[in-house]
Every structure is written in structure tokens, then in C-alpha cells.
Amino acid sequence: MSQTFRIPLLVAALLSFSLLTTAQHSDAVDTAIVSKFRKEGFKNSQVMDILSMLTDMNGPRLTNSPGYKKAATYAKSTLEGWGVSRVYFDSFGEFGRGWFVKKFSLQAMEPAYFPVIGYPKAWSPGIKGTRAAEAVYLDVKTEEDLEKYKGKLKGKIVLFSLPIMPKPAFKPDATRLTDSTLLRMANAAASNRAPGSSRRYIAGPPEMLTYKKWRLCESEGALAVIEGSRGSYGTYYAQGATIPTDPATPAAQRFRPQAANAPEILPQLVVAAEHYNRMVRQLEKGLLVKLELTMETEFTKPEDGFNVIGEIEGSDKKDEVVMIGAHLDSWHSGTGTTDNGVGVAICMEAMRILTASGVQPSRSIRIGLWGGEEQGLFGSTGYVKKHLGERAADSVKLTTEGKKFSVYFNTDNGSGKWRGINMQGNENVRSMFREWLRPFEKDGSATLTLNNTGSTDHVPFDAIGLPGFQFITDPIEYFTRSWHSSMDMYERAVEADLKHNAVMLATFAWGAANREALVSRK
CATH class of the missing domain: 3.40.630.10 (Zn peptidases)
Known part of the structure; x- marks a missing residue:
């Protein structure tokens, strides 16, 4: 490169450096x-x-x-x-x-007493007073399985979901980001998710089958519906109530549970996995499971x-x-x-x-x-x-x-x-x-x-x-x-x-x- 080009390039480089340091100084x-x-x-x-x-x-x-x-x-x-x-x-x-819980308790009375860990889902209706009712496990894996529960759900508390089996935890619950993870983040190109922030979800039955299970519970007159929660150590995750919806319904036409014109739904609650699974095992062994439920909720205008x-x-x-x-x-x-x-x-x-x-x-x-x-x-x-x-x-x-x-x-x-x-x-x-x-x-x-x-x-x-x-x-x-x-x-x-x-x-x-x-x- 000739000398005549070096001087302008040097000036440009110094000017660029000056602008950079000025920008840094201003911040x-x-x-x-x-x-x-x-x-x-x-x-x-x-x-x-x-x-x-x-x-x-x-x-x-x-x-x-x-x-x-x-x-x-x-x-x-x-x-x-x-x-x-x-x-x-x-x-x-x-x-x-708006919505809030005024009073809630769930207890297993038979075959052995224990207080059940759980809570209503948001925007779920409640029930009047305290009701004692038998539990039924809705063991449905195909549409053909629905037939065997017709005529058997009226006034019952339905265990709706398949059991989720918590696994022993061999890793600590609480962690901090390691230097190596931070380095990967610093070196990464733009992406939609940071390393280490993945969320785990457990796949359920097909959407149409789930919809038909809900419709069965409603048409048969179930008292309430219980779902087993993800999580372990008695921790549960209660979010919004389910509005049973035909999967073919466009998203824009689906109701949100807080909507003023949302349709009536069954009382819904979630129960910690360990307690839910215990009740399922009792029912699968042919035992009578009787529950006592108090669930008072209130909607605001x-x-x-x-x-x-x-x-x-x-x-x-x-x-x-x-x-x-x-x-x-x-x-x-x-x-x-x-x-x-x-x-x-x-x-x-x-x-x-x-x-x-x-x-x-x-x-x-x-x-x-x-x-x-x-x-x-x-x-x-x-x-x-x-x-x-x-x-x-x-x-x-x-x-x-x-x-x-x-x-x-x-x-x-x-x-x-x-x-x-x-x-x-x-x-x-x-x-x-x-x-x-x-x-x-x-x-x-x-x-x-x-x-x-x-x-x-x-x-x-x-x-x-x-x-x-x-x-x-x-x-x-x-x-x-x-x-x-x-x-x-x-x-x-x-x-x-x-x-x-x-x-x-x-x-x-x-x-x-x-x-x-x-x-x-x-």
C-alpha cells in the first residue's frame, strides 16, 4: 500500500476511535x-x-x-x-x-383418612355447603372407554386426568447460572430463548378425547372434577379453569374463563400428584374412595x-x-x-x-x-x-x-x-x-x-x-x-x-x- 493512502486511513481510524470513546464517555x-x-x-x-x-x-x-x-x-x-x-x-x-376463594378444604374419608393437598382452579364455580361424595377415576385412553362410565358419574367427584408420577430429584432445585453458561450466552447469536430456561410440559391425551371426557362429566352430572397436578413434594400448580371447547373452534371464538359471557362449567380443582395418585391406586384396587369437599368461590362483576x-x-x-x-x-x-x-x-x-x-x-x-x-x-x-x-x-x-x-x-x-x-x-x-x-x-x-x-x-x-x-x-x-x-x-x-x-x-x-x-x- 502506498504512503498516500496510509495517512487518510490513519486519520479515519483515529476519528473512528475518537467517536467510539466519545460515545462510551457519554454513556x-x-x-x-x-x-x-x-x-x-x-x-x-x-x-x-x-x-x-x-x-x-x-x-x-x-x-x-x-x-x-x-x-x-x-x-x-x-x-x-x-x-x-x-x-x-x-x-x-x-x-x-374477578374471582377469589372464600373457603376450601378437601379430605379423603375412606378407605383411610387424610387431608388432600389441592386448590380450586381460577374462575371455577364452587359448590354449596360441604358435600360428601364418592370418587370415580375416569380411566379413559380411547373414545371407546367413555362408554363404560355412562350412568356412573352423577353426583360423583371425578378424578379426570391420567396420573403423573413424580421422579426422585437427583439435581438441586436451586441453581445459579454458571460461568460456562454465561459465556455461551455472550457468544450466542440472537435467539428466542436463553440457555437453561427451558420449561418442561407433560403431553396429555389428544385434544378431541379430552373434550369428550369433559362433555361426558357435564352430561352425566358430576359434582366436581379433580386433575392431578405436575410437580412433587406436595407442590401443585393451579391456573385457569378449563372451558371445554371443540378443537375445531377457531382461537378467536374460544371463551376465556374470566369472560362475562363464559358458559357454565363444572367445579374444578387440582390436587398434588402424590395425593392424586394415591386415590387412583386405591380405586384401581377396587376400594371405595369417599371425599368431603368444601369449595366456596366468588366472582366479582x-x-x-x-x-x-x-x-x-x-x-x-x-x-x-x-x-x-x-x-x-x-x-x-x-x-x-x-x-x-x-x-x-x-x-x-x-x-x-x-x-x-x-x-x-x-x-x-x-x-x-x-x-x-x-x-x-x-x-x-x-x-x-x-x-x-x-x-x-x-x-x-x-x-x-x-x-x-x-x-x-x-x-x-x-x-x-x-x-x-x-x-x-x-x-x-x-x-x-x-x-x-x-x-x-x-x-x-x-x-x-x-x-x-x-x-x-x-x-x-x-x-x-x-x-x-x-x-x-x-x-x-x-x-x-x-x-x-x-x-x-x-x-x-x-x-x-x-x-x-x-x-x-x-x-x-x-x-x-x-x-x-x-x-x-x-
């Missing part, structure tokens, strides 16, 4: 500010008290239930007490009925769902918004601690840290506590459509507010320590996030991955091209023990990790609120 974290956040977040933390109020005192928080409304009122008044401005309930549109919104008003760029959020709703058999009381507590604590530290962000920092996430991201989706924009065919139409929106940070993967952040396929944010992670490198939080994550509330933001991110979280015992389970209780939370996460979230929100430009789109 560099003010260490004095981070020190303030650390002091406030570790010395004066309120994250566990917030979590206890959400879970022990108000949970569970099924959307539109009394528990959800009490928790939302607590969150609103608490944020206002810290000086967060314009805290309000923001409707996300039609949701349906159909109404719109709502989110809790509040913000710390910015200064010179107050019309531009940085947002943090988590879903406030939960399933109902536990108290919704790791899914997602911890996420709400982290977000609220981050807002408290920001206000208590006396800092003034350039952009406004907004919090969103979402409803209806468990039934399909209703709260965050409704908020995005109402305030920020929507996708139509292959184009996106942003509102005026959407055009000034910078970034959304979501938390919804359990109580573990954040080890970095998923960049959601957005290479443009790498250098920015690298700067914001520097104060947390010694804490083991330094991983950047192009991985996408789904199934939670950053997705509606990402879907219209607005930056939305989810943090890489140590699994602890999320999928093995607590996710959607009866054991999703306060004891599952890891205090040190929640403190760390709240400080980290405050730092990311502060960095985004004070950088020169809005966070880069994909």
Missing part, C-alpha cells in the same frame, strides 16, 4: 451517583418489606380480584408517599370478571382491567420517557412472590432509591405495574396500544408519546441475581449497556447477549420497534419449584439478590434518562 456512569444508589439500596433497603406487603398482606393478585385491587392501592399510595408524581390507575380495556402508572418527572427532557416495569398480577394458589412480586418490589424499590437519593433525571422515569400478564400480556399490550403506538400489517404507527419514548426495562424471571441483560437482538445498545454494567462487574453481573426473551411484558414494546429489555436472571428454583405454584411464597425470595437488582435497575434507568439521545432502536 459512562457517574460513580458518585452509583455510590449513592448503593448506599440507599443496601443500607436503607425496603425491598423485602415491599415484597411482604404485596404477598403476605395482599396476595394472591389474580387480575380484578380483591387481592389485586388491594395490592394496586398499596403500590399507588406507597409510590406517592415517596414523592413519585402522577400515580394513577390506567385502564387497559376489557378484561372480565366484569370490568376493565387496570395498570398502576407513576413517574419521576424529568427536567429539560421531561417529555421523553424511560420506563421500568413488572406485572402486578399473579396466579392464586401461592402469593405470587417470584412471579412476580419480586419484580414489582424491585421496580418500586428502584423508584424509592431514585427519589431518596435526591437526583433529578433529565428525562422522566416512569413505572408500570401491569395487570393481566398471566392471561396474555393484557396490561402491557393495552398500555402500549393506548399510549405509544401499534403495528398494522408490516408497518408501525407511533403516537407522539411513542416517538419520544426511549426504553423499557422489564423484570419477570424470579428472585435471582441479575447477571447481565438480553439485548433482544439489538447490537446498537452493546456499548451503552457495557458502560452501565461496569459498576456491577465485580458482583458477577457483566454478561451481554444478543438473545431474545419472550412471554413477558417487554414484548409489546419490542413488537412496535421500541427498545424493551429483560435482564439475565439466576434461575434459583424458579421453574423447579415456584413458578405458578402453591409454593410461590415469600420464603422463595433471595434478599441480597433483590437489593442488588434494585440498585442495578436504578442505575440503568438513570443512565437512560441522562444520556444525550434516546436509546437506539434495532
Whole structure:
């Protein structure tokens, strides 16, 4: 190469380096500010008290239930007490009925007494009073098997599902992400799932056969239907009630159990696998199994769902918004601690840290506590459509507010320590996030991955091209023990990790609120 070309290339390289270092410098974290956040977040933390109020005192928080409304009122008044401005309930549109359990017990009276571990499915009707009834195991593997139960189910409690046999656990329930896993994530190209986050499901009978089993129970006049739960050690997973639906019915025409016009269904409950299987074995040996069931549930009137919104008003760029959020709703058999009381507590604590530290962000920092996430991201989706924009065919139409929106940070993967952040396929944010992670490198939080994550509330933001991110979280015992389970209780939370996460979230929100430009789109 001739000398005449070396000088311009050298100048270009130096200019490129200068621009890179300038960009990095503009995103560099003010260490004095981070020190303030650390002091406030570790010395004066309120994250566990917030979590206890959400879970022990108000949970569970099924959307539109009394528990959800009490928790939302607590969150609103608490944020206002810290000086967060314009805290309000923001409707996300039609949701349906609320529901809660007033009284429940299930006992096996014969052939040997034992209290049965289980719970009603959400939006299931109850029964009047306490009823004693025989149990029948619906041992149906083919449509021909249905015939032998005709005339035998009236007034009976039907054991509906095939047994699920828990296996001895030879691996620990609780784990942290290993260095090798984090390295694989850092080296990965964009993908839809992070390593180590797979969920296991057990295949059931064909959909048409299941539908016909439900119709048989209804037409024969069964008293209630019991399903065996996945899980072990007495843990069970009670989610939404089943609306028996012909498999040929288009998805858009299927009823949701919370819908005001949902058809009448049988009382439904789930039982821990060990107790369910015991009853099945007794019946298979020809013994009489008699159960005593008390199951009082109550529906609330159909109404719109709502989110809790509040913000710390910015200064010179107050019309531009940085947002943090988590879903406030939960399933109902536990108290919704790791899914997602911890996420709400982290977000609220981050807002408290920001206000208590006396800092003034350039952009406004907004919090969103979402409803209806468990039934399909209703709260965050409704908020995005109402305030920020929507996708139509292959184009996106942003509102005026959407055009000034910078970034959304979501938390919804359990109580573990954040080890970095998923960049959601957005290479443009790498250098920015690298700067914001520097104060947390010694804490083991330094991983950047192009991985996408789904199934939670950053997705509606990402879907219209607005930056939305989810943090890489140590699994602890999320999928093995607590996710959607009866054991999703306060004891599952890891205090040190929640403190760390709240400080980290405050730092990311502060960095985004004070950088020169809005966070880069994909």
C-alpha cells in the first residue's frame, strides 16, 4: 500500500476511535451517583418489606380480584408517599370478571383418612355447603372407554386426568447460572430463548378425547372434577379453569374463563400428584374412595382491567420517557412472590432509591405495574396500544408519546441475581449497556447477549420497534419449584439478590434518562 493512502486511513481510524470513546464517555456512569444508589439500596433497603406487603398482606393478585385491587392501592399510595408524581390507575380495556376463594378444604374419608393437598382452579364455580361424595377415576385412553362410565358419574367427584408420577430429584432445585453458561450466552447469536430456561410440559391425551371426557362429566352430572397436578413434594400448580371447547373452534371464538359471557362449567380443582395418585391406586384396587369437599368461590362483576402508572418527572427532557416495569398480577394458589412480586418490589424499590437519593433525571422515569400478564400480556399490550403506538400489517404507527419514548426495562424471571441483560437482538445498545454494567462487574453481573426473551411484558414494546429489555436472571428454583405454584411464597425470595437488582435497575434507568439521545432502536 502506498504512503498516500496510509495517512487518510490513519486519520479515519483515529476519528473512528475518537467517536467510539466519545460515545462510551457519554454513556459512562457517574460513580458518585452509583455510590449513592448503593448506599440507599443496601443500607436503607425496603425491598423485602415491599415484597411482604404485596404477598403476605395482599396476595394472591389474580387480575380484578380483591387481592389485586388491594395490592394496586398499596403500590399507588406507597409510590406517592415517596414523592413519585402522577400515580394513577390506567385502564387497559376489557378484561372480565374477578374471582377469589372464600373457603376450601378437601379430605379423603375412606378407605383411610387424610387431608388432600389441592386448590380450586381460577374462575371455577364452587359448590354449596360441604358435600360428601364418592370418587370415580375416569380411566379413559380411547373414545371407546367413555362408554363404560355412562350412568356412573352423577353426583360423583371425578378424578379426570391420567396420573403423573413424580421422579426422585437427583439435581438441586436451586441453581445459579454458571460461568460456562454465561459465556455461551455472550457468544450466542440472537435467539428466542436463553440457555437453561427451558420449561418442561407433560403431553396429555389428544385434544378431541379430552373434550369428550369433559362433555361426558357435564352430561352425566358430576359434582366436581379433580386433575392431578405436575410437580412433587406436595407442590401443585393451579391456573385457569378449563372451558371445554371443540378443537375445531377457531382461537378467536374460544371463551376465556374470566369472560362475562363464559358458559357454565363444572367445579374444578387440582390436587398434588402424590395425593392424586394415591386415590387412583386405591380405586384401581377396587376400594371405595369417599371425599368431603368444601369449595366456596366468588366472582366479582366484569370490568376493565387496570395498570398502576407513576413517574419521576424529568427536567429539560421531561417529555421523553424511560420506563421500568413488572406485572402486578399473579396466579392464586401461592402469593405470587417470584412471579412476580419480586419484580414489582424491585421496580418500586428502584423508584424509592431514585427519589431518596435526591437526583433529578433529565428525562422522566416512569413505572408500570401491569395487570393481566398471566392471561396474555393484557396490561402491557393495552398500555402500549393506548399510549405509544401499534403495528398494522408490516408497518408501525407511533403516537407522539411513542416517538419520544426511549426504553423499557422489564423484570419477570424470579428472585435471582441479575447477571447481565438480553439485548433482544439489538447490537446498537452493546456499548451503552457495557458502560452501565461496569459498576456491577465485580458482583458477577457483566454478561451481554444478543438473545431474545419472550412471554413477558417487554414484548409489546419490542413488537412496535421500541427498545424493551429483560435482564439475565439466576434461575434459583424458579421453574423447579415456584413458578405458578402453591409454593410461590415469600420464603422463595433471595434478599441480597433483590437489593442488588434494585440498585442495578436504578442505575440503568438513570443512565437512560441522562444520556444525550434516546436509546437506539434495532
